Amino acid sequence: MNAIEITDLCKQFTGKKRVRIDALKNINLQVETGEIFGFLGPNGAGKSTTIKIIMGLLRPSSGTARILGVHSGLAASRLRVGFLPENPAFFDYLSAEEYVGFVGSQFKMDDGLLKRRSEDVLKRLDLWDARRRPIRSYSKGMVQRVGLAQALVHDPDIYILDEPMSGLDPIGRALVKDIILELKNQGKCVFFSTHITDDVEKVCDRVGVIVRGALVALDRVENILKSGVEGYLVHLRLSEDVPAVFGGFEAVRRSGAISEFYVPCPAFNSFMGTVNTSGTEVVLVETRRRNLEDFFLSLVSVGRESG
Amino acid sequence: MMTMIGITLKGIFRDRVFQGIMVTACAFLLIPVIASLSMRQVTELSVTLSLSLISFILLLLSVFLGGTSLWKDIDRRYTFSVLGLPLSRQSYLLGRFCGTALFVMLSAAVLGAAAFAVVCYSSAIYPADRPIIWSTMALCILFDALKYILLIAVAFLLSTVSTSFFLPVFGTIAMFFAGGVAQQVHEYILSPASESISPVVRQIANGLYYLLPNFEAFDLKVNAIYGLPLPTGGLLLTLGYFFVYVTFLLSVSTAIFSRRELR
Ligand SMILES: Nc1ncnc2c1ncn2[C@@H]1O[C@H](COP(=O)(O)OP(=O)(O)OP(=O)(O)O)[C@@H](O)[C@H]1O
Ligand SMILES: [Mg+2]
Numbered sequence: 001m002n003a004i005e006i007t008d009l010c011k012q013f014t015g016k017k018r019v020r021i022d023a024l025k026n027i028n029l030q031v032e033t034g035e036i037f038g039f040l041g042p043n044g045a046g047k048s049t050t051i052k053i054i055m056g057l058l059r060p061s062s063g064t065a066r067i068l069g070v071h072s073g074l075a076a077s078r079l080r081v082g083f084l085p086e087n088p089a090f091f092d093y094l095s096a097e098e099y100v101g102f103v104g105s106q107f108k109m110d111d112g113l114l115k116r117r118s119e120d121v122l123k124r125l126d127l128w129d130a131r132r133r134p135i136r137s138y139s140k141g142m143v144q145r146v147g148l149a150q151a152l153v154h155d156p157d158i159y160i161l162d163e164p165m166s167g168l169d170p171i172g173r174a175l176v177k178d179i180i181l182e183l184k185n186q187g188k189c190v191f192f193s194t195h196i197t198d199d200v201e202k203v204c205d206r207v208g209v210i211v212r213g214a215l216v217a218l219d220r221v222e223n224i225l226k227s228g229v230e231g232y233l234v235h236l237r238l239s240e241d242v243p244a245v246f247g248g249f250e251a252v253r254r255s256g257a258i259s260e261f262y263v264p265c266p267a268f269n270s271f272m273g274t275v276n277t278s279g280t281e282v283v284l285v286e287t288r289r290r291n292l293e294d295f296f297l298s299l300v301s302v303g304r305e306s307g
Numbered sequence: 308m309m310t311m312i313g314i315t316l317k318g319i320f321r322d323r324v325f326q327g328i329m330v331t332a333c334a335f336l337l338i339p340v341i342a343s344l345s346m347r348q349v350t351e352l353s354v355t356l357s358l359s360l361i362s363f364i365l366l367l368l369s370v371f372l373g374g375t376s377l378w379k380d381i382d383r384r385y386t387f388s389v390l391g392l393p394l395s396r397q398s399y400l401l402g403r404f405c406g407t408a409l410f411v412m413l414s415a416a417v418l419g420a421a422a423f424a425v426v427c428y429s430s431a432i433y434p435a436d437r438p439i440i441w442s443t444m445a446l447c448i449l450f451d452a453l454k455y456i457l458l459i460a461v462a463f464l465l466s467t468v469s470t471s472f473f474l475p476v477f478g479t480i481a482m483f484f485a486g487g488v489a490q491q492v493h494e495y496i497l498s499p500a501s502e503s504i505s506p507v508v509r510q511i512a513n514g515l516y517y518l519l520p521n522f523e524a525f526d527l528k529v530n531a532i533y534g535l536p537l538p539t540g541g542l543l544l545t546l547g548y549f550f551v552y553v554t555f556l557l558s559v560s561t562a563i564f565s566r567r568e569l570r
Contacts, residue, residue, distance in 0.1 A: 013570075055391050057569045075395035083391035089384040091314065093321040105310045106392045134321075147388070 001069050003158050003189040004031040004054060009063035011049055011213075023049045025213045026063070031191055031206075033157065036184050038200035038221075039193040041210035042300055047193035048086045050210070051162045054191075055083055067158065079107075082151035086162040086193075088143060092136035096127050096146050099135060100153050107154040114153070121149040125175070140167045148176065159183060161192040165199060177203055197292040201225070207292070209299050216299050221292070228290035231264040235284040236275065247274035258283055311394070311402025312409065315376070319410050324371055332364050332418060350426065350435035354444065354532050357422035362451050362528075364418060365411060366483065369455040372407050373462030374475035377564075381470070386569050396565045404463055404557060408456045415452035419445065440534045446542070447531035453549050454525035458483055460556040461520060467563040482520065489516050490523040520552055 011024040024046045031037045041047050052058040054065045056072045070077035090099050097118065104114035122128050125145040130138065135146060144167045151159060164180075165173045180190055180203045194200065200207050201221060209217040217224075236246065238259045244251035249271065251259040263271045275282060290298075319325050377400070380386050390399060423441070430439060462479040469475055493516040495501055496509050524545045530537055 052387075052569070057387060057390060059566075059568055075393050075398075078391065078393040081391075081393075083388075085384070085387040085391060087384075088388055090388050091318060091385055092383075093318050094314070098317075102310060102314060103392060106394055150388070 001033070002030045002066075003033045003035070003068060004029070004037075004160075004191055005064075005066045005069070006030070006050070006054070007064050007066075009050070009053065009065060010061045011046075011053065011058065012061045023213050024053075024060075027210070027213075027215050029208060029215065029218065031189060033189050034184075034187045035189055036180060036203055036205045037189075037191045038204035038207040039191065039210065040195065040197065040200055040207055040296060041193070042195060045210045046213040047210060048162055051086075051160060051191075051193060054160060055081075080157045082154065082156040082159045082161075084147045084151045084159075084161040084164055087166070088147040090135050090143070090146055090150070093134055095132050095134055096122060096138075096149065097131040099146060100150050103150040104153050107156075109154055117153050117155065121152045124152075124179075125149045126172075141169060141172060144168055145172070148179070152179070157188055159188060159190045159192070161190065163194055164192050165194065165196065173199075197296050201292045209296060211300055217295075224292060224295055225289060228292075228295060229265065229287050230290060231262060231288045232268055233284075233286040233288055234261045234263055234271070234275070234282065235259070235286075236261065237281040237283055246280075247271045262288065308398040308402040308405075311399060312406040315403050315406025316410055319372060319407070325368070328364060328367055328371075329414075332360075333421075348436075349433040350430040350439065351532055353426050353429040354422075354439070355528070357425055358444075358447060358451070358528050358531060361415065361418045361422060361448060365415060365451060365455045366458075368414060369407075369411055369459045370462065370476060370479050370483070372410065373459035374466065374479050375472050376403055376407060377463065377466035378469070378472040378475055381569065382472075390569065396567075397561045400463070400467075400561050400564050401557065404459065404560075407459055411455050411459065412452055415448055419448040422448070437534045440531075443527070443534065443537060444531045446537065447527040450525045450527050450542070450545065453546075454522050457520055457522070457525075457549060457553055457556075458486075460553045460560070464556050464560045464563075467560045467567065483522065485515075486520040486522040488523075489519045489521050492516065521548070524548065 006027055006029040009024055009027040010022075013021040013023055015021055027046075027050060039047050039050070049058065053060050054067065054072050056074070056077065059073070065072040067077040067081060091102075094102065100118045100122065101114060104118060109117070119128075122131050125148055127142065127145055127149060130142065135143060138146065144164075148161075148164060151161065165176050168176065177199065180192070183190055184203070184205075204221050206218070206220050207224065208215055233252075236259050237257050238244070238246070240257060244254050244259050246259070246261060247270070249261045249263060249267075252262050253260040261271070380389070380403075390396065423444070426439060426444070458479060461482050462475050465478045465482075466475040469478075492512055496504070496512050496516075501509065524541070527537065529535065
């Protein structure tokens with residue numbers, strides 16, 4: 001069974017003066033159990049809207065969202081879900097410890113287990129010293145940490161996180177990455193939205209890119225990176241007296257006896273043929289690929305032009 | 308839902324507004340003692356003042372707690388985090404309501420105890436002409452509390468359709484006054500003195516009478532002050548009316564709130 005299943009999802013908002021905004025246009029998406037899924041998109045693309053519909057906070061205009069096969073309008077769909085809203089806010093008269101306890105009791109955890117888990121997550125997220133203070137007195141990053149703590153405490157199978165790294169310092173970001181990788185090893189499913197491609201590249205199995213409410217790409221991260229190979233940087237040992245041109249290519253860098261040539265994919269075979277026949281020594285071949293960021297930017301700009 | 312009730316109570320106890328209201332309450336309860344300066348019917352006067360004071364404090368509590376509790380949760384975006392838990396909208400709303408209602412009951416009990424002490428004190432110094440019937444006074448406070456719980460249900464209903472606190476707070480106050488005079492207006496309409504009013508207006512007034520909550524039925528102040536006997540049948544009827552009306556209001560509220568989008 002799929003952890004998350006979104007079918008033909010559309011969402012329109014009617015704003016002021018009856019202007020209709022198409023926030024989501026026919027989104028189809030399945031996320032398997034045990035998968036780390038990155039939901040990537042520029043500001044206003046519809047990431048949070050999708051997540052709110054999955055969590056039953058908004059109703060879709062058409063189409064459905066299911067969690068583990070249960071319709072997302074039902075409270076039962078959230079029984080095995082840890083959810084972190086975007087820019088979260090929690091009852092600010094409670095302390096972090098009380099709030100995490102409240103969440104645990106909503107998931108019917110027994111007291112002993114809750115106490116242990118609560119201590120674990122609060123320590124992990126560096127909230128232990130502040131745990132008795134009301135959330136009202138927390139900084140933005142601390143509130144975000146409370147959000148992560150309350151999503152983790154009941155050890156759910158599915159994590160739905162809206163921009164989990166937002167508002168965190170570099171140490172916090174690294175921590176979140178570690179936590180997500182840990183969850184992956186435990187076979188949990190994590191669905192998170194972000195605009196930072198680097199995060200996706202490091203932790204995700206699969207990525208979906210949403211631009212202006214439409215899902216424009218959906219693929220495994222490794223496929224995107226593989227398909228992104230554009231050329232090779234070939235390091236050759238050449239005598240310093242000969243001109244730095246080889247097989248029709250000019251060296252992009254020369255240091256001592258080593259010259260570097262950038263060879264685009266289509267020319268690579270013939271270039272290596274020349275290298276072989278001339279008996280030149282190959283020191284190193286590096287692949288030059290577009291990273292996810294370039295891929296993302298190209299998708300977003302295509303979306304812009306066509307829109 | 309039980310934890311939701313607990314959280315609601317905790318929130319109220321830690322709320323500044325509540326603390327302020329309670330402090331003024333303590334100070335006000337000294338007034339009946341000061342009333343003894345009037346020298347005549349001191350006990351009756353203390354009973355009247357205590358009961359009115361309790362009523363007034365409960366009104367403040369129910370308008371502000373009832374009218375702002377949902378609005379605050381939505382406005383401060385607590386709803387996203389809370390309703391992302393496996394908690395149905397219905398349990399959330401009922402938890403919030405029961406917590407607030409329970410709190411009003413508790414306040415009524417505490418204030419009632421204070422009023423008893425005050426009346427005891429003044430009747431010991433200036434013995435009353437008529438004996439005070441304590442059970443009537445207790446019932447009077449109980450029915451007052453029920454009235455305000457009904458008002459909280461009205462406030463919750465208004466909160467579910469509104470996106471600001473304006474409608475819930477001022478709407479509740481308006482409903483309170485309208486519900487307070489509904490009985491009188493109804494009786495006036497039925498009396499011969501109202502012949503001159505057009506039938507349409509009379510029909511509307513009649514319709515409103517059945518739609519608006521009738522708060523006057525809950526008022527037992529006169530019985531408590533003068534120690535008059537209580538109409539048992541009437542009280543049971545009021546009690547039934549309370550349960551039916553509150554159930555109705557909460558059903559409509561949950562139906563609306565379950566369909567509401569949280570943006
Ligand atoms: N309550 C609302 N009323 C009207 N329009 C809305 C509402 N919420 C979102 N939108 C619109 O829906 C679109 C998608 O918004 P959404 O919040 O899902 O974006 P996002 O991808 O989460 O962006 P960000 O990266 O900035 O968080 C935007 O164009 C936004 O203007
Ligand atoms: Mg967003």
